[in-house]
Amino acid sequence: MKKEMLMGHDTPYLPEEITTDILKRLPVKSLIRFYCVSKQWKNLIRSPSFIANHLHHSTQNRPSLLLCKQRKTGEPLHLRLMDCEMQVQEIPNPPLISSLFGVMIIGSCNGLLCGVINEYDIPWIVLRSSLLLWNPATREIKVLPKTRTSEIPNWDCNGFGFSAIVNDYKIVQTYNAGNQFIRAVEVFSLKTGSWKEIELGPLEGAGFITGRCVSANGYIFWSGSLFESLKHENDSFIVSFDIAMEVFTLIPLPPLPNIRSFELTVYENKVAILTLSKIGGYPNYFYFLIDLWVLEEGVGSSTNSWSWTKKFSSNPCPSTLAFPGIIWRNEIVIGSFGKHRLRNTSVGKYEIEQENLGQYLINIITNKGRMIAIPGCRFGNVYNHVESLLSIGNI
Amino acid sequence: MSSSVEAITVLSSDGDEFKITVSAAKLSKPLNWMLEDVCFSDDCDEVPTIEVNSKTLVKVIEYCEKHAPRANSGASDSDAEELKKWDIEFMKMDVKDILFHILMAANYLHMEGLYDLACQTAxxxxxxxxxxxxxxxxxxxxxxxxxxxxxxxxxxxxxxxx
Structure with a gap:
């Protein structure tokens, strides 16, 4: 009784299990503030099991969009985060990033961003580059050690992903050494904190892995043309990297006639591709179709039995849309640089009205389109992102 | 189970009697078991006690009765939208007053929907x-x-x- 009087009210004592279920619904900012409640709370919020629990809940319930404003070389990084309620907030650049000339985001995974720092001799000529990992929610940032080959500026591509099997985050970097063929591949493990060179495998004699990477279910994927030296012919493939086993596999694309372009994405934790294809002649000349293909099985297996399923076909879309595109909750998010604004018409075509820029969203279930304009954000890169408490130093 | 049974009577931890309809009781596994016990037992006069105080039990039963039609038969999108709005109004309560009691009750009664709602509100x-x-x-x-x-x-x- 005395205690209740002291407290001034009679909230029941909650078991830790219920407290945890409440805390996992809080944003990272509040949780960091609540470190100061008590030692027990600090230890709870910092525990690996709570961090994983919070991440899982956020991934399921609070997936965000990371908007990276398109910039000229050398402009400071400008990131914004849009939550499920379409609220946009600026992500402040930490001092380290503000002090750097050029930082580009490679990928986002479980709340961690991987970025490339380019150091320029003169504008456009990259002298050397290094990589960083950054958790914008906790503001933790770490520049990765240089690699044996990091003095060679001609790296081709990077990839960043997580494997639950080995509970590790890895970064892949390929080098072409000024040549069109891949010469070396190095992998950084966050767990060991070091780089190592790995076998090229099917990338032997191949070049030009272009496009950005996506990561899903323990694999990193790249799209683009693989130039095979012996055949002297271009062929489009998807390259997959098994993060746990550290091996590459080439995956053929589904049959895609009349495709103008395609882009890798992730759908329900599986690798998928979005394609833009032409409809035909006038008056449909200004419209495209967007299809979503999902790779159902065979990933990383040696059987090479790839099974692509077409999950979605859009209504005709205006031709003012441009990749990159991603899938966010039930919608395809794709940049629009058109002079028009979107409007659903009775014939099922999405019209775009004058003078509006932003992201164009197509619902995969209802096939309805809508446009969102984010001030100051045009058709820059968009990434799936989730806020997390993950510490870069403690994987 | 007798089809004539439409509601059962339960006691709160304070000893007050409450009526809850059969369909509403289905939202909670423990309540549902109690209901089956009551209906199948020879001694139908026995009133089960629920270890939740009266003030909280009123709210829990209110939630059950509101959500029962949708939980039992499914609902259209507009119903779901309406229910969402109702939930927001329902949860307009002070944490000091009753919210934690609702959380404990929802946990004890295995009511996932109410538990998630109360956790998010907290x-x-x-x-x-x-x-x-x-x-x-x-x-x-x-x-x-x-x-x-x-x-x-x-x-x-x-x-x-x-």
Missing amino acids: ADLMKGMTVSQIRKIFHIKNDFSSEEQEQLRRQHPGCSFD
């Missing part, structure tokens, strides 16, 4: 609370030494112990 309220307000409602003492407070302040500039 989390949303906590976003706007100071550290000392949090300590009060969770009955926690600040057990950091001044050195430890200083260390945390260094790690997280601007963090407050009040």
